[in-house]
Amino acid sequence: MNIVLNGVTVAIKSPPLASLLTVLREELNVTSTKVGCEQGGCGACTALVNGKPQRTCLTPIAAVDGASVTTVEGLGDSDHLTAVQQSFVNHYAAQCGFCTPAMIIAATAYLEGNGSSDREEIEEALKGHTCRCTGYQKIVSAVAAAVAETTFDLTVTTPSPNTVIKSGGQT
Amino acid sequence: MKVVGARLPRYDGVGHVTGQTQYVDDVRVQGMLWAKALRSPVHHAKITHLDTAKAEAMSGVHAVVTWRDVPLLEYGHLSALGIPADEPLLAKDTVRYMGQPIALVAADDEDTAQAAVNAIEVKFEELPTLFDVRNAFDEGAPKIHQWGNWYPHFEGDMDRRQIRKGNIEDAFDRADKIISGVYRPAAIEHVPLETQVSLVVPEPDGRLTIYSCTQALYFSLAVVAAHLEVPMNRIKIVGGTVGGGFGGKVDTATETLTALAAMKANRPVKWRWTREEEFLVSSTRAPWHMEIIDAVTEDGWILGRKMLTLHDSGAYARFSPYGLTKHSFHHTGAYTIPNLHFDGYVVFTNRTPTTAMRGFGVTSISFAVETHLSRIADELGLDPYEVRLKNANRINDTSPNRIRYTDPSSVEVIQALSEAAGGELAPAYAGATRAPREGEMLPEHLIGQLKTEGH
Numbered sequence: 016m017n018i019v020l021n022g023v024t025v026a027i028k029s030p031p032l033a034s035l036l037t038v039l040r041e042e043l044n045v046t047s048t049k050v051g052c053e054q055g056g057c058g059a060c061t062a063l064v065n066g067k068p069q070r071t072c073l074t075p076i077a078a079v080d081g082a083s084v085t086t087v088e089g090l091g092d093s094d095h096l097t098a099v100q101q102s103f104v105n106h107y108a109a110q111c112g113f114c115t116p117a118m119i120i121a122a123t124a125y126l127e128g129n130g131s132s133d134r135e136e137i138e139e140a141l142k143g144h145t146c147r148c149t150g151y152q153k154i155v156s157a158v159a160a161a162v163a164e165t166t167f168d169l170t171v172t173t174p175s176p177n178t179v180i181k182s183g184g185q186t
Numbered sequence: 187m188k189v190v191g192a193r194l195p196r197y198d199g200v201g202h203v204t205g206q207t208q209y210v211d212d213v214r215v216q217g218m219l220w221a222k223a224l225r226s227p228v229h230h231a232k233i234t235h236l237d238t239a240k241a242e243a244m245s246g247v248h249a250v251v252t253w254r255d256v257p258l259l260e261y262g263h264l265s266a267l268g269i270p271a272d273e274p275l276l277a278k279d280t281v282r283y284m285g286q287p288i289a290l291v292a293a294d295d296e297d298t299a300q301a302a303v304n305a306i307e308v309k310f311e312e313l314p315t316l317f318d319v320r321n322a323f324d325e326g327a328p329k330i331h332q333w334g335n336w337y338p339h340f341e342g343d344m345d346r347r348q349i350r351k352g353n354i355e356d357a358f359d360r361a362d363k364i365i366s367g368v369y370r371p372a373a374i375e376h377v378p379l380e381t382q383v384s385l386v387v388p389e390p391d392g393r394l395t396i397y398s399c400t401q402a403l404y405f406s407l408a409v410v411a412a413h414l415e416v417p418m419n420r421i422k423i424v425g426g427t428v429g430g431g432f433g434g435k436v437d438t439a440t441e442t443l444t445a446l447a448a449m450k451a452n453r454p455v456k457w458r459w460t461r462e463e464e465f466l467v468s469s470t471r472a473p474w475h476m477e478i479i480d481a482v483t484e485d486g487w488i489l490g491r492k493m494l495t496l497h498d499s500g501a502y503a504r505f506s507p508y509g510l511t512k513h514s515f516h517h518t519g520a521y522t523i524p525n526l527h528f529d530g531y532v533v534f535t536n537r538t539p540t541t542a543m544r545g546f547g548v549t550s551i552s553f554a555v556e557t558h559l560s561r562i563a564d565e566l567g568l569d570p571y572e573v574r575l576k577n578a579n580r581i582n583d584t585s586p587n588r589i590r591y592t593d594p595s596s597v598e599v600i601q602a603l604s605e606a607a608g609g610e611l612a613p614a615y616a617g618a619t620r621a622p623r624e625g626e627m628l629p630e631h632l633i634g635q636l637k638t639e640g641h
């Protein structure tokens with residue numbers, strides 16, 4: 016068995032019923048896919064499989080033999096963030112960060128599928144991803160701004176304390 | 187001002203969005219074993235038989251830890267404050283809640299560890315259970331804790347947190363109306379996305395490196411060192427990156443047992459709870475039972491409050507006495523009531539021990555007080571904001587524990603709430619401020635407190 020992980024073909028030694036999540040974390044040391052529930056309930060283990068977001072905890076490795084698998088390690092690195100990644104940073108869409116890599120994977124697929132900046136559509140695209148910290152508003156705002164290319168720049172934005180960030184609904 | 191009002195990047199933001207933030211579960215070490223726990227399948231029982239021989243003999247199993255391996259079996263979360271300990275790290279002869287750990291197995295992988303757990307022979311003799319704090323005081327109630335059914339170690343060996351202030355009987359004599367209510371918020375699980383986890387690495391120099399998701403690193407350090415009976419300089423805890431905690435990672439949940447397993451196996455050991463364990467066994471916000479009886483005047487002044495609180499501590503005390511103490515100091519909420527009679531008990535039940543969660547001990551009372559204030563307004567036919575603004579804390583008012591408020595913001599908060607709700611306040615209330623009481627806002631029952639109390 017093998018998968019194309021972030022563009023590189025890698026051979027898999029784990030048994031066929033091992034989950035893709037376990038293979039990524041324990042065999043390949045790709046740790047951005049998180050163990051949140053191992054029951055398909057939280058979304059924290061999501062990776063792109065052939066371009067579509069998929070819960071790796073529920074995916075036996077044998078079922079994705081030969082597939083292309085993308086995790087955030089395959090998106091931008093710290094010097095070259097993608098628009099979605101930058102938007103998450105700037106909109107404070109990550110607090111503890113445990114749900115974040117999977118959220119970014121889902122948002123990336125949404126943008127690539129020409130998703131709009133409509134908040135309800137974004138919510139629909141991210142539903143099934145649990146975040147216990149942010150209250151979701153900032154996550155939706157980050158994705159909307161990434162779509163609309165209106166992510167504000169932290170280095171130049173110095174609003175007065177009363178300025179309302181329109182897209183975030185937060186002061 | 188370069189900082190106030192500016193949007194500054196989070197120091198950890200880039201790590202989060204690139205997947206580079208390293209949580210405990212992401213730490214990689216060579217030769218690591220996985221741990222699984224044998225947990226009580228019943229709520230309350232005597233352990234009549236415990237035999238780990240078969241589990242120990244299984245291939246791939248490197249350590250089985252039971253109460254016999256724990257140097258100091260009982261150490262309380264508040265022991266450092268001189269409060270006695272009641273909870274064993276591993277159950278010895280009694281289990282008091284479902285899920286209580288009895289043994290920990292470290293093995294090559296999780297499946298082997300779980301198979302070894304299943305191979306441990308354990309027998310129970312079930313005992314009567316108690317789940318509702320209201321039944322704890324009944325004559326025939328089952329005795330479920332070695333200290334009795336409620337915590338007996340408040341200062342001076344009092345069995346309750348008690349507040350007496352002013353002249354409660356006089357307040358009730360003068361009342362136009364007595365308004366009472368019972369409030370019972372349920373337990374809440376914190377549900378951090380990262381379940382409880384620790385990784386302990388025995389170092390060649392005999393020290394232990396503990397990777398922990400704790401919210402209270404130095405606290406965990408003291409708890410681990412106490413149970414292991416080693417000096418703190420033998421333990422290095424690496425923490426600070428927490429995948430959500432919300433108070434649920436204040437208790438030292440996994441570190442000590444993982445350390446014992448790592449020491450016994452002389453290998454690194456990771457213990458990561460499943461989501462099911464997190465829901466069933468990790469501590470929750472406590473359920474509370476609160477009874478409020480207020481003496482009020484027709485125009486909405488609260489002259490006095492009698493209150494009984496039963497705090498469900500679960501099977502052991504942990505931080506509950508501290509939580510109840512905070513609760514007692516806040517039992518008038520954002521309002522000033524000069525005559526008080528408060529009794530609060532930390533009650534033991536056969537539930538998972540409860541713990542801190544955002545606003546420990548205070549969210550319960552805020553819920554009860556605010557609901558009760560609305561009830562008072564309702565029963566008196568008054569505006570709920572105006573009743574609140576009358577009684578809201580002002581400068582020089584005093585708290586239940588006799589602290590003089592120097593700068594309370596209650597008045598402005600309530601005015602802002604009224605405005606946000608689209609309400610229209612009468613001029614006397616719209617113009618109210620936090621300034622010391624005078625005129626109509628200084629009724630007779632509050633004059634005494636200004637003269638005699640505070641410091």
Ligand code: FES
Pocket residue numbers: 049050051052053054055056057058059060061070071072073
């Ligand atoms: S770990 Fe896969 S959905 Fe939660």
Ligand code: FES
Pocket residue numbers: 108109110111112113114115145146147148149379429430
């Ligand atoms: S940021 Fe903590 S779970 Fe989403």
